[in-house]
Amino acid sequence: MDMIDTSKSKKLIGVFDSGIGGLTVLKEITRLLPTENTVYLGDTARVPYGSKSKETVERYAVEDAKFLVRHNIKLLVTACNTASAYAIARLENEFDIPVIGVIKPGAMAAVAATRVNRVGIIGTEGTIKSSAYCTAIKFINPAVSTFVQACPLFVPLVEEGWAEDEIAAIIAARYLEDLKKSGIDTLVLGCTHYPLLKKTISAIMGDGVMLVDSAASTAVEVKRILSDQGLLNNGDGGEVVRKFFVTDSPERFYVVGRRFFGEGLNQAELAFLE
Amino acid sequence: MDMIDTSKSKKLIGVFDSGIGGLTVLKEITRLLPTENTVYLGDTARVPYGSKSKETVERYAVEDAKFLVRHNIKLLVTACNTASAYAIARLENEFDIPVIGVIKPGAMAAVAATRVNRVGIIGTEGTIKSSAYCTAIKFINPAVSTFVQACPLFVPLVEEGWAEDEIAAIIAARYLEDLKKSGIDTLVLGCTHYPLLKKTISAIMGDGVMLVDSAASTAVEVKRILSDQGLLNNGDGGEVVRKFFVTDSPERFYVVGRRFFGEGLNQAELAFLE
Numbered sequence: 001m002d003m004i005d006t007s008k009s010k011k012l013i014g015v016f017d018s019g020i021g022g023l024t025v026l027k028e029i030t031r032l033l034p035t036e037n038t039v040y041l042g043d044t045a046r047v048p049y050g051s052k053s054k055e056t057v058e059r060y061a062v063e064d065a066k067f068l069v070r071h072n073i074k075l076l077v078t079a080c081n082t083a084s085a086y087a088i089a090r091l092e093n094e095f096d097i098p099v100i101g102v103i104k105p106g107a108m109a110a111v112a113a114t115r116v117n118r119v120g121i122i123g124t125e126g127t128i129k130s131s132a133y134c135t136a137i138k139f140i141n142p143a144v145s146t147f148v149q150a151c152p153l154f155v156p157l158v159e160e161g162w163a164e165d166e167i168a169a170i171i172a173a174r175y176l177e178d179l180k181k182s183g184i185d186t187l188v189l190g191c192t193h194y195p196l197l198k199k200t201i202s203a204i205m206g207d208g209v210m211l212v213d214s215a216a217s218t219a220v221e222v223k224r225i226l227s228d229q230g231l232l233n234n235g236d237g238g239e240v241v242r243k244f245f246v247t248d249s250p251e252r253f254y255v256v257g258r259r260f261f262g263e264g265l266n267q268a269e270l271a272f273l274e
Numbered sequence: 275m276d277m278i279d280t281s282k283s284k285k286l287i288g289v290f291d292s293g294i295g296g297l298t299v300l301k302e303i304t305r306l307l308p309t310e311n312t313v314y315l316g317d318t319a320r321v322p323y324g325s326k327s328k329e330t331v332e333r334y335a336v337e338d339a340k341f342l343v344r345h346n347i348k349l350l351v352t353a354c355n356t357a358s359a360y361a362i363a364r365l366e367n368e369f370d371i372p373v374i375g376v377i378k379p380g381a382m383a384a385v386a387a388t389r390v391n392r393v394g395i396i397g398t399e400g401t402i403k404s405s406a407y408c409t410a411i412k413f414i415n416p417a418v419s420t421f422v423q424a425c426p427l428f429v430p431l432v433e434e435g436w437a438e439d440e441i442a443a444i445i446a447a448r449y450l451e452d453l454k455k456s457g458i459d460t461l462v463l464g465c466t467h468y469p470l471l472k473k474t475i476s477a478i479m480g481d482g483v484m485l486v487d488s489a490a491s492t493a494v495e496v497k498r499i500l501s502d503q504g505l506l507n508n509g510d511g512g513e514v515v516r517k518f519f520v521t522d523s524p525e526r527f528y529v530v531g532r533r534f535f536g537e538g539l540n541q542a543e544l545a546f547l548e
Contacts, residue, residue: 044326045320045326045330046319046320051433052318052319052522052523053522053523053526055522056319056521056522056523152430152433152434153427153430153431153434156426156427156430157427159325159426160426160427167441167444167445167448170441170444171441174441247330248326248327248329248330249326249327249330252327
């Protein structure tokens with residue numbers, strides 16, 4: 001009989017996203033906590049989540065989480081903004097491990113950044129419709145005013161590889177027109193694809209507007225919770241586990257994923273959720 | 275016990291698509307065959323198919339078809355170009371009713387239209403990658419040369435409602451740059467969303483290029499097959515059945531669907547395929 005290591009801290013951190021974008025969140029987690037074992041799931045067969053209903057996104061999020069829970073995880077990260085906006089409460093109810101979304105960390109980062117108490121949020125249709133960022137920001141500091149804009153074309157633009165193209169600049173200018181006039185000094189990039197548009201968005205919004213994304217602050221939140229619960233894995237010098245699963249096209253994930261994760265991305269295996 | 279009409283011709287024509295676009299095909303079918311009963315399924319929970327793998331699109335197409343077959347259909351129409359490109363052979367194997375895709379009718383229309391034997395095809399990544407239109411066109415007339423271009427941003431552009439916007443014009447100009455130089459006189463709009471971009475595409479390609487889509491010729495093919503098999507329903511003056519199902523957001527389908535189908539679109543019911 002094999003010896004099974006039952007130490008809780010050796011268990012994996014599970015991270016899921018509707019597709020590839022959540023790798024930016026995983027990247028920050030592995031940077032801050034390099035000795036933690038991780039398993040990532042990208043639901044590339046049903047991507048995107050951002051244009052779908054709350055009911056459907058909730059159902060998908062639960063299926064994604066169930067898959068990761070079967071990999072013996074100690075903590076679940078919802079790297080997808082839309083799934084975080086719609087499904088966190090449901091996930092917290094269904095699973096008895098800590099669940100972290102990207103909305104609360106992003107909201108905290110935005111409230112910390114603004115000097116004029118005016119924060120803009122851009123995201124998918126679902127994320128904006130849910131008002132999740134506005135609710136979280138108001139909860140942290142009711143004095144902060146929020147201004148929102150859904151940008152449905154940003155994800156396909158990034159996927160097309162046109163993030164720094166003049167076409168991206170024209171589309172971004174259209175979407176950001178009202179936000180530019182709103183007097184915000186902080187803009188939340190409320191979708192994991194948007195950090196790849198930073199240069200384009202920044203050129204439009206100007207130096208006076210700080211761009212905030214959730215990845216780094218989500219990693220900090222992961223560390224805090226693991227530490228609070230005595231679950232941090234400080235490593236034993238052995239190899240760190242980095243598993244990747246997708247529900248469609250592992251080859252494409254490997255190629256496009258490097259844009260988001262950089263070196264260190266392993267080949268993904270195909271996952272069947274249904 | 276109710277009297278059940280077992281007459282084969284009274285059975286429904288089943289039409290499926292990855293989402294809303296297939297309504298353009300259904301519209302042509304109902305225009306040509308107004309007394310036929312129809313059932314439509316839009317897989318809006320897993321849309322789009324165009325960026326996904328052959329294996330996944332095949333699996334989805336079979337699930338879509340199984341759902342329609344449960345509604346007692348006499349003929350199956352794959353209104354989605356990507357599903358037609360990847361899954362027709364599989365569907366023909368799995369089901370014992372006639373299966374019609376949009377590729378062959380579109381290819382026939384293009385071959386009939388070209389005077390210089392040079393045809394362009396635009397479509398999703400999947401449709402272009404499959405070479406299905408090129409294969410079909412070469413099969414009909416080997417003398418015809420084909421020129422292809424995937425246009426991944428066209429569907430999100432139409433869904434955003436920007437089909438006739440200056441942004442659409444800029445994106446279309448980029449995608450069509452090489453096709454414009456290729457000497458084609460016929461361009462296949464190889465995706466059900468693209469007819470909504472006709473004005474924009476036509477302005478770039480010029481009057482010398484005929485735009486062909488599959489909807490009308492697919493309807494003609496449906497009529498031919500039903501007629502050949504003695505399955506045409508000439509109606510008995512009773513009410514015609516028009517059922518609509520989607521896998522996500524029936525409300526959104528009703529609103530956006532009217533852009534594709536016009537009046538006569540009924541409320542859709544939610545369908546569960548898995």
